[in-house]
Amino acid sequence: MGRSPCCEKVGLKKGSWTPEEDQKLMSYIEEHGHGSWRALPAKAGLQRCGKSCRLRWTNYLRPDIKRGKFSLQEEQTIIQLHALLGNRWSAIATHLPKRTDNEIKNYWNTHLKKRLTKMGIDPVTHKPKSYALGSATGQSKDAANLSHMAQWESARLEAEARFVREYKLSPHPFQHQCKQGLSATALSITHSLAPPKTLDVVNAWQACGHLGQPMIVQFSETLCSTRQRMHYQLRSPAVL
DNA sequence: AATCGACCCAACCGCCTGTTG
DNA sequence: GCAACAGGCGGTTGGGTCGAT
Numbered sequence: 676m677g678r679s680p681c682c683e684k685v686g687l688k689k690g691s692w693t694p695e696e697d698q699k700l701m702s703y704i705e706e707h708g709h710g711s712w713r714a715l716p717a718k719a720g721l722q723r724c725g726k727s728c729r730l731r732w733t734n735y736l737r738p739d740i741k742r743g744k745f746s747l748q749e750e751q752t753i754i755q756l757h758a759l760l761g762n763r764w765s766a767i768a769t770h771l772p773k774r775t776d777n778e779i780k781n782y783w784n785t786h787l788k789k790r791l792t793k794m795g796i797d798p799v800t801h802k803p804k805s806y807a808l809g810s811a812t813g814q815s816k817d818a819a820n821l822s823h824m825a826q827w828e829s830a831r832l833e834a835e836a837r838f839v840r841e842y843k844l845s846p847h848p849f850q851h852q853c854k855q856g857l858s859a860t861a862l863s864i865t866h867s868l869a870p871p872k873t874l875d876v877v878n879a880w881q882a883c884g885h886l887g888q889p890m891i892v893q894f895s896e897t898l899c900s901t902r903q904r905m906h907y908q909l910r911s912p913a914v915l
Numbered sequence: 916a917a918t919c920g921a922c923c924c925a926a927c928c929g930c931c932t933g934t935t936g
Numbered sequence: 937g938c939a940a941c942a943g944g945c946g947g948t949t950g951g952g953t954c955g956a957t
Contacts, residue, residue, distance in 0.1 A: 729943075
C-alpha cells in the first residue's frame with residue numbers, strides 16, 4: 676500500500692507563491708520555527724500542503740541563501756563533486772555554502788551539462804566521449820578504485836549533512852554529540868554550520884595524478900573524524 | 916508589433932528512508 | 937515485524953522571460 680500524496684486534500688493551493696503567502700510563511704517560521712511541516716500551513720494560515728511550504732522555505736525564503744550567478748570556484752566544485760557523486764545534489768550542496776540542492780541541480784542541467792557536452796565531455800561519466808569506449812583494459816582497476824573512493828566520500832557527505840540537520844533541529848546538539856563520543860572536528864563543522872574547507876577526495880585524487888598510481892591518501896581532519904566513527908581506511912589499490 | 920522557439924527556474928510529483936507506535 | 941506517517945531527495949514540468957525573425 677503506497678502513501679497517499681500530502682496534497683490530495685481539496686482546496687489546497689498549488690503553483691507560484693504570492694508575496695502575501697511568503698510573508699505569512701516567513702513570519703510564522705521566524706516566530707515559531709517550522710516544527711511539523713504538515714501542521715504548519717494551518718497554523719500559519721496558508722492554504723498549502725506542508726511539503727510545498729517546506730520547499731518554498733528551503734529553496735527560496737531561508738535567510739541564508741545566496742542567489743545569483745555561480746562563481747568559477749563554485750562551478751568547478753560542482754563539476755568535481757558531480758564526477759565523484761553523480762546526481763546527488765544534496766550531498767554536493769553541503770560543499771557549497773548558501774546554495775540549495777535545487778539551485779545546483781538547475782544550474783547543472785541548464786548550464787554545466789551543456790558546457791561539458793560542447794567540450795566533448797560526457798556529462799555522466801566525465802570522460803571525453805572518445806575515451807569512454809576504451810576503458811576496458813588496465814584502467815578498470817583505477818576506475819574501480821575511484822568508484823570506491825566516491826562511495827566512501829558519498830557516505831561521509833551524508834553523515835555530515837545529517838549532523839547539520841541534527842544541529843538545526845536540536846536545541847543543544849553540542850552537548851548531545853559530545854555524549855555520543857563524536858570528535859571535536861566533527862562538532863566544529865556542525866557548530867559553525869559551515870561545510871568542510873577541503874574537498875577531500877577531490878584533492879586526494881588530484882594529488883596522486885588522478886589515476887593509475889598507488890596511493891595512501893592523507894585525509895584531512897574532517898575525513899579523519901568521520902573515519903573514527905566508520906572504522907574505515909582507504910589504502911592503495913594493492914592493499915585493496 | 917507580433918510570433919516563435921529556446922532558455923531558465925520555481926514548484927510539483929513520486930519514490931525512498933527513517934521514525935514511531 | 938509491521939504499518940502509517942513525516943521528511944527528504946532527485947527527476948520532471950509548467951509557465952515566464954528573452955532574443956531572433
